Amino acid sequence: MWCRSRSSARERRALLRAVSGWLLLASCAASPLAAASTEPGGLGPTLLPGAAPVGRGTLRFLSLAVYHATLWAVPGWQPGQLGQAPLVLELHYLRSFRGRDIAQRSLEEMRRAGPIDPTDEARWLAAMQRLFPDVADGDHIAGLWDPAHGARFALARAGGVPQPLGELAEPRFAERFFGIWLAPTTSQPALRAALLGLSGPTAAR
Numbered sequence: 757m758w759c760r761s762r763s764s765a766r767e768r769r770a771l772l773r774a775v776s777g778w779l780l781l782a783s784c785a786a787s788p789l790a791a792a793s794t795e796p797g798g799l800g801p802t803l804l805p806g807a808a809p810v811g812r813g814t815l816r817f818l819s820l821a822v823y824h825a826t827l828w829a830v831p832g833w834q835p836g837q838l839g840q841a842p843l844v845l846e847l848h849y850l851r852s853f854r855g856r857d858i859a860q861r862s863l864e865e866m867r868r869a870g871p872i873d874p875t876d877e878a879r880w881l882a883a884m885q886r887l888f889p890d891v892a893d894g895d896h897i898a899g900l901w902d903p904a905h906g907a908r909f910a911l912a913r914a915g916g917v918p919q920p921l922g923e924l925a926e927p928r929f930a931e932r933f934f935g936i937w938l939a940p941t942t943s944q945p946a947l948r949a950a951l952l953g954l955s956g957p958t959a960a961r
Contacts, residue, residue, distance in 0.1 A: 799898035799910055800828030800844045802918055807844055813950035824848040825937065827951040835952045838938060839903050845934060845951070846898035849891045858891070859884030866932040868941040880929055901934045903927060 800807045807828040815822045828844040863881050866872065872880075891897070894914025899907050907930040908923040924930070935941065942948045949955040 799846050799896055799912060799918060800826060803898055803900040803908060803910055804828055804830065804842055804844045806830055811951040811953040813947040815944065815947055821850045823850055825947065825951060835954060839931065842900060842902045844898055844900050845937060846896060849895045850893055852892045853890065855888035855890050856885050859888045862936065865936040865943060868943065869932055869935050869939050872932065876928065901930050906930045907933060
């Protein structure tokens with residue numbers, strides 16, 4: 757996909773800097789998931805039964821589409837309830853990225869909301885670097901944000917069956933992680949507005 761020229765290497769690094777990460781924590785005790793569509797937004801009801809799309813957007817860097825994002829909530833949910841009721845955020849990747857690189861970028865984006873306790877930061881980064889897999893074009897990753905309990909994740913490889921990836925029962929982590937996309941401090945305010953249904957679908961840059 758990428759040429760091995762010096763210019764292309766710079767472009768790839770710049771593209772990575774534009775991409776928000778996604779935490780994947782595996783759990784051997786995770787229960788099986790029901791079958792779900794692997795179309796964009798298809799994992800939302802798997803993690804949150806009865807959920808419907810709130811908003812959608814696409815993250816782009818220059819002319820390159822990086823991923824489609826869909827936010828899911830139960831009917832009647834309003835943006836004013838952010839952080840008070842469960843939500844599902846799903847990413848449909850359109851590019852390939854190394855998991856360890858995305859983990860590092862995720863932590864940098866989480867810092868935008870303010871300082872993180874060094875102990876938490878070290879633990880979260882180590883977990884992301886250890887457990888975040890490489891992603892490829894067509895992969896879907898969805899996360900359930902339950903403000904009272906933390907976060908739970910699922911993965912569907914392109915053309916594959918959805919798989920549970922376990923949970924991180926830390927509300928502080930969940931708030932910071934989903935804030936990458938949904939907090940006012942996000943680096944992508946246009947995408948945030950689209951996901952929260954405050955504007956039409958957008959191609960955020």
